[in-house]
Amino acid sequence: MIQPGLRDALERWLAELAAVGGRSPRTVEAYGSNVAAFLAFLQTHDGDGAGTARIGRLTLQDMRSWMAHERARGLSARSLARALSAVKNFVAWMAEREGFDPSAVLMTRTPRFKNKLPRPLAEDAARAMIETVELQTSAGWTGLRDQAVLTLLYGCGLRISEALGLMGRDLPLGESLRIFGKGGKERIVPVLPVARRAVAAYAEACPFDLTPEAPAFRAMRGGGLGPRHIQKVMEQARAQLGLPATATPHAMRHSFATHLMNAGGDLRAIQELLGHASLSTTQAYTAVDTARLMEVYEASHPRAAAE
Missing domain, CATH: 1.10.150.130 (Tyrosine recombinase, N-terminal domain)
Structure with a gap:
């Protein structure tokens, strides 16, 4: 006591x-x-x-x-x-x-430990995951729902809690979305047309009335969809696709950030999109593709260019 x-x-x-x-x-x-x-x-x-x-x-x-x-x-x-x-x-x-x-x-020293680097999916694997989850259900609207959720994770970099926290009032999705993340931190994320189409297809097929104050994503009986369901459908899909156990909902968010960076995205912009409070959290992604960073360095650093 x-x-x-x-x-x-x-x-x-x-x-x-x-x-x-x-x-x-x-x-x-x-x-x-x-x-x-x-x-x-x-x-x-x-x-x-x-x-x-x-x-x-x-x-x-x-x-x-x-x-x-x-x-x-x-x-x-x-x-x-x-x-x-x-x-x-x-x-x-x-x-x-x-x-x-x-x-x-x-002054007590913090124990040392190795930071686990994010394990993103390859671009084709991320697309295959999104396509596969739609085919794993007998009820057509639930497949569209699962596909819409994964598209938001990969297309907007949302956390699973943020995607499932969307309400009926957030629909239809516009070109941007206001998200309240960890600690109530607010951020604005752009919504790609493919994500808007995926969510719109689900909303049209959903048999429940998506009222403004109710969850946007519904379970089979009409209640709010829980994260465990999305985890399970991804487990099934990765088994079909031969992907490792690291292919989780959070890996879709990691993939969003990694693929953006590999395409030349600015680290601070990615930090804002992810809602990280510290740039050091986002910097974990810089270890994912060192070759890409060296290409950027060699192409843009004045001294490297001069040599």
Whole structure:
């Protein structure tokens, strides 16, 4: 059990994150779980319970003990890095209010881990995936629906939650679409004619009334379509096409960005289209096609051109 004072501090911190921190509900929930686990560790580590004053006395050895404990119970380096980030944020927040020095916590080194590079589909594989999902259902309108969703992922770079979050009021799609992504971040994405046609074909065939306040994409019984269905139809399609397990809905979004970059797209423009808060997130795509980057460098860099 976490001491009441720490529990209250944790709840106030989470409420502030949700209200003004710009974090998504899922991020706030994950931060809460990470810090609650850390505080529970302190209770056990100290033996006699830990109150709010204990946070101000945290040492580097305390942090190392907690991290060793987390790794021993199977937490990956990546997950531990996220947990440490949450703990640092919480401790810094408490330090501002309680007036202690949080240096020991903030100076704790983040575990090293290799960033997983996106695994995009080849252009012909992405097109084949979109074409194949339409043929996997006996009800014609559901095939059009699945095809429309995948076309939005690949043609507009939407997250699966963003595509399935579209409402009846968003239809028919225009030349651009206003999307509210992670943390409520707003962006405008252009909608290709092929995506507009795919969604329009689905909307015309859908047997349900697509009212403004209802989900645009419907399940068989009329409720909102869930992401698991799209994952399943892609699993079936990739089995037919002989594609690897990495051919997921999110891979369609990666493919959108990668293929744009390979065609000479500007990295910052792609960042805006994807809704990434940081350019470093988008820069993961630069490792996908080094040959293409070298071509751009050699063709445009003044020194390279002079040689």
